[in-house]
Amino acid sequence: MTNGKVELILENLSCANCASKIEERVNSLYFVKSANLNFVTKKLTAEISPNNYKLFLESVTRIVNEIEPNVRVLEAEAEKPVVDIKDLSLIILSILFFVIGLFIYKRTWWGLIFFVLAYILAGKDVIKKFLKNLLRLKVFDENFLMTVATISAFLLKEYPEAVLVMLLYKIGELLEETAIRRSRKTINSLKNLEIEYANLKIENEIKRVNPKDIVPGDTVIVKAGEKVPIDGVVAAGSCFLDTSAITGESRLIPVEENDEVFAGSINIDGTIEVLAKSFYKDSTISKIIEIVENATSKKSQLERFITSFAKVYTPIVTLFALLVALLPPLLFSQPFDKWVYRALIFLIVSCPCSLVLSVPLSYFAGVAKLSRDSILTKGTTYIDKMAGKIYAILFDKTGTITQGTLKVDKVVTKGISHEEFVLFLCHIESFSNHPIAISITNEFKTKVDTSSVKEVKEWPGKGIEGIVFGKKVIAGTKEFLGEKGVEVDIEEKSFLSTTVYVAVDGRFCGYVVLKDFLKPDIKDALNGLKKLGIKTYLLTGDKKEAAQEVASEVDFDGVFANLLPQDKVKIAEDIKKEAKNATVAFVGDGINDSPALAACDVGISFAQNASSIATAAADVILLENSISKILDLIKVSRFVRKVVIQNIAISLSVKFLVMALGALGFANLWEAVLADVGVALIAILNSLRILKNQK
Template identity: 35%
Template sequence: MSEEAKILDQKNVYRVEGFTCANCAGKFEKNVKKIAGVHDAKVNFGASKISVYGEASIEELEKAGAFENLKVEPEKSTRHTSQEANGEGGKEEKVPFYKKHSTLLTSVLFLSFGYLSYFVNGEENIVTTLLFLASMLIGGLSLFKVGFQNLLHFEFDMKTLMTVAVIGGAIIGEWGEVAVVVILFAISEALERFSMDRARQSIRSLMDIAPKEALVRRNGQEIMIHVDDIAVGDIMIVKPGQKIAMDGVVVSGYSAVNQAAITGESVPVEKTIDDEVFAGTLNEEGLLEIKITKLVEDTTISKIIHLVEEAQGERAPSQAFVDKFAKYYTPIIMVIAGLVAIIPPLFFDGSWETWVYQGLAVLVVGCPCALVISTPISIVSAIGNAAKKGVLIKGGIYLEEIGALKAIAFDKTGTLTKGVPAVTDYNVFSKQTNEKELLSIITALEYRSQHPLASAIMKKAEVENVNYSEIVVEDFSSITGKGIKGIIKGITYYIGSPRLFKELSNSIFDKQIEASVEALQIQGKTAMVVGTESEILAIIAVADEVRESSKTVIQKLHQLGIKKTIMLTGDNKGTANAIGEQVGVSDIQAELMPQEKLDYIKRLRSDYGNVAMIGDGVNDAPALAASTVGIAMGGAGTDTALETADVALMGDDLRKLPFTVKLSRRALNIIKANITFAIAIKFIALLLVIPGWLTLWIAILSDMGATLLVALNSLRLMRVKE
């Protein structure tokens, strides 16, 4: 094993409690990387987690986060035994508001007494000053600790700016304003933490979907056990109205199961013996006995949660821009503040007190809180909303790229079509032949065939209650590339392509039959001729049915401004054209090999830039990989689709695609608006320096207001509907 592989093998994931801002998360990551025995560390601020490559104790990690009083625990250590058997997630004990914010409330109380003393005793009174000082120290102790440490290490972030501003304000005697600034900054941080937690809650709510306990039959007894103790092969009993705790296969019973939590489907799906069911879905009607097929950490819902949390850690282009911008922005603001404080008094005979105050106000207004939080909240909100609607987006980068798509390529089979062949036409020519009797003969022959279309004919026989299992077939054989034949009651029957019957010497393959075959082929159907050596009895046509939603989806995508929709298929041109025209795609490419699909996607990328490919995640892997965004159909239960695609439509439902494009564009617009607004409000506040109108009050209120508005704007993404 290589050194790099060994390091990756030592990966441990921890949940972190107490992050107040993205900058703090970055500082924690740096501190953890300095721990002896740690090779690398990566903080996922969106999911509030850290991945540590190497060895580190909880004590060492908490020491690295002591500047923010961070609490760390292993990701898999939390086992909620207090949760009820009905599967509803255990409720966290709520901390009363006054206890949660006791420090801030105490600080506000001292500030109030300070202003009361100010009006009674005046500004210069020692009691007034002490009350303001007490308010400032109580409300800003954690801020000062971090700020002083940053100053000693020449690290410049928003807490450094605030600490310098507060020290400067105290030196020039602005005790009241400094105390207010400290409190408003604490409120701003609390709002930032609250809004980020609200966004994260959309992911945490997924964790509460699946029950933590299940009723299992063991040794003839039914016992309630924790999901961690359930083994593959156990039989789980799920009563009507209960949630299913684990992935498995139905071995007894019949019911309708609401799979909205996993697939986004609003209509319950019928489940009977041998059907797959997923953890977190709701059994609505009958009693089901389910054989467990996956351990709790491997269930579909567990994989979704894991992938969504990982997705929050993937930095989108706009977030990368903001992080880079903030890195240079903070030192620049400190330089500008210094110039504002010293240039007017030195060169323009300005008052030192006035311009030092203006410089301090510049430091406060320069805090990049709103800018730093503008992107992560938007991405977490959008990805969480999409997951609830049955769309798994595996990173902020893909969320942004979907919004910029110009062309979308669709695989035909299983994407635009259902991927399951069905009998569409059954035309009997001989008036002496009984339709049902002939269908039973056809099915008896096809039952012995290995042809992919045989299943469609057998389904039709079952639907029409035609018995074929008792029919005796003799001398059955397959005619390679042409069809099949067999003897039933002394008569040799043939089923196959028109070419087979043209080659039979006694067959009467007239123009009427040829015209019927061509008409069916033009419609994109596979026509099979049925007959004997001397007579053609019927034509049966089979086709892969088009999804009911395909045409509507293509129309909606065109309305959203997608310039080109292309169907890629290995099918013949006749079938491809028929289906392509039916669904309304703007271009059809038929008879393509996998390599040709790949080459076509590359050409589309050079022509249009951003291109998506939608397929089943297996056959179309090369084309999915070559596209800007690879979208897999039917992620639920399909490990390959979850692993290979950038986006998975969990419910095998194309109708989620226009919603995903709409959500992505809304997210892009909100991120751009947030960044623009955050920078603009800083710029406007800085302009107030020129006439000398900028105060510490205006500075901190502009920063807090920007943070609040950016957060609220981002949280709107949680409400985007289909």
């Protein structure tokens, strides 16, 4: 239990409708701030005071026992096989007795015994739950409906049909549970990202420990084939890292001493020593898993609708069943047994499980699919918003449509060779921690002899000077060189770039231009958004000239410059008024743009490290530094919405069709249960298509 958040596993939970009831009851507890039950993972997450943990555990256990007595409340997850062998064995035995009964029950009275045995073996759990719920006066669940329907069939002397209905129901339940367990394994494959151990270096010994025991300052050894257990910096060694689990990019990243590494990366070759910079709980991979697991807590509008719909659907259909059973015999002197039989069909299809199961499963599969594509969403509600009509997407400039780092664009020399120019420049800039100086030294990677650099003095906002190889070197702005008596007869004009002018021994010898380049996929991504009918706007704090220079390269529908954070919020609100009920999204850095991110329907940011994942105010976090990921987000979200609507349409149309056929006498009980089970399986399998969708 951390920060008031507690997690419990509800083992054997197989009823989606019951899961909704449990969640509602737990949320009604006075000491629970909020609770969310994820039926797919069987995980109940709640926010409570640590002092109330024991009371919470007792209350949840009591609620679960009242609603689903067969479910066990666990504090740790127990791994179960995909297929329950015990249930499968009972079903096979029940089928055997049923087949024997079919052959002999018309020839001899004791043939009925085989039907009774088959019925008890198949339906004992259903009947047991029905009796427990009946004692608590809790009806209208699938156990009540199936028991009443099958016992009524027995009373109508439809023995084979009564057994077959229960048998088909249990077979369907087993198939559903098997499909759900398979989907859990697929969706929860993200859990495989968790690191099992770390090689802690203690003096000259290496001890295998739990990554959660690592503290900042510890040194861990990462061998070839092992995962980096914590976020940190390479202290010794070099290797290639596979960072696909974090960034989604399949290329290998070379790392060496002083390079930053993230937990979850896999060492492909070599051995490195990593100095831990944070605790495991604050690592990149831990934050990714936490966001994915909590994504279902902010439910989509469709999920909330289905939960509300399920509460009234079963009682209404049961009422119709009662009317079907009573009105024709009472009003038109029709035989009771005929219309009671038809009413039983209504009971069988009155459970909304296929709806309550498939809708959250579809959204959770969508969350898993997006996480595989390096897109983290903090709630299924944002999948809904990105799936609907999007009016506009607003973009910040620096680090959003640009790469966020200065890189050398060009070098111009005068009266000096390129090699000499770079040598003097890198030596003097290596003594500065200014971002421009770091960009220059990182770009050229010139080997620096620090002993050859003397009398260095840095002038904030202007430049740097010193003696390099016995010569006076000055690097900085044109104005700075002028102050030092150096005449600069060339000037580079660009509002998007930064120019560093260089003089050696009082003589101007050239300049280097650094630029924050646009992301390579920005033009294609914006064209893709325009094809979808989405407007794009640039909102930046930079000068108007810089914004216009960007606009000359990239086609935005509108450009706003010289903006303070509150100005961005005002523009976002104005655009939202134009959008009416359509979605307006903002793409920014996740920290400085927090007000604008919060003002829009969906806030999207790029994550550069674990810190930004944890602190980003965004609703959606892109782990890969690519604008085209926004297109992926829209396409996956729309596919999820399409699957959800398909599941709702299929489930309701099949149920209503069976009801109509049953009322008209064209359907029987086993066809009704087959249709009900079949539509649930179809909905599950349809939901799992999301994981295989290639966009």
